[in-house]
Amino acid sequence: MNLNVSDWKRFILGRLFDIKKGKRLTSEDQEDGDNLYIGAIDSNNGVANHISQTPIHKGNTISLSYNGSVGEAIYQPEPYWATDDVNALYSKYEGFNEPIGLFIAATIRQEKYRFSYGRKWTLDNMNITEICLPVKHNADGSIFFDETKKYSDDGYVPDWQFMEDYIKSLHHKPLTTKNKSGQVPDLNVQDWKEFSLYDYFDVIPGKYHYPEEYEEGTTPYYSASNENNGIGSYIDLEADFEGNKVVTGKVGCTAFYAPEAFCATSDVNIFCPRFNMSPYVGLFVATVVNYSENYKWAYGRQCRVGNSKRIKIKLPVDANGNPDWQFMEDYIKALPYGDRVEG
Helix, strand or coil, X not given: CCCCHHHCEEEEHHHHEEXXXXXXXXXXXXXXXXXXXXXXXXXXXXXXXXXXCCXXXXXXXXXXXXXXXXXXXXXXXXXXXXXXXXXXXXXXCCCCCHHHHHHHHHHHHHHXXXXXXCEXXXXXXXXXXXXXXXXXXXXXXXXXXXXXXXXXXXXXXXCHHHXXXXXXXXXXXXXXXXXXXXXCCXXXXXXXXXXXXXXXXXXXXXXXXXXXXXXEEEEEEECXXXXXXXXXXXXXXXXXXXXXXXXXXXXXXXXXXXXCCEEECCCEEEEXXXXXXXXXXXXXXXXXXXXXXXXXXXXXXCCCHHHHCCCEEEECECCCCCECHHXXXXXXXXXXXXXXXXX
């Protein structure tokens, strides 16, 4: 199915949804449990914690942050508690479901560039925000008009069926795992030892390419981003670097494992292993780097190549006092979905 956006029409969010606010719940007041706590974050489907407090919003809605990571629209299938930086969008269309929710959430995220920390997406602004959606047509191909003008002053009606069918047409299979959480070995971090990454990795900078040098393609192009595994885009240039590397952004020092050959901007540092590193070890090391380094770096203090060569992290040790690469590999393999990592 093709997305011919030239035929789409604009709709006001407040005409499509009842928008309800979240409610502040401090970390001190949160009690561990199984209910979802949705924060104004751009990862983990918005889930910042699991709490025992009763959800304040129903499932089959869209959570939309107006502060923090502004504009993160996420379909929420289950009931949840939303922080006061997040609003919940309740559809006025009775047939609203997950595929439609996923479609509209993706559309709403296209508006996030309009808002930032200096311009919060207030409830009033959110209610009058316009998004583009496909519209319902008659059998003869002409646009259908609703005389009640429920969703639009012009009488346009969103094509709910097209949105549902489009998402269902995307080729995907639910990710499954044979691993169980109970089989994961303990991380006795008190027994870990500090190591210099530069003892085991060469550190080199990325290579900048001007936008006019490339077009859309299939080569991953890493940038200083904390989203999409650090991949800013896919380009048509030959890869500058082989895969099986750990890459970090100069800003924030966010680390990712890069399994395939890639290009990387000059805002990226590349850790090239001097040992036979498996993908499992790469994932383990990248995770530890994020845990130990992210808070140290910000826009005012970039982690350049020289800084990266001085990074020290704690790792599990073997009987000889060296990094226990085998334990790291076994640990990642034992995690739920660790059996889906291609070694």
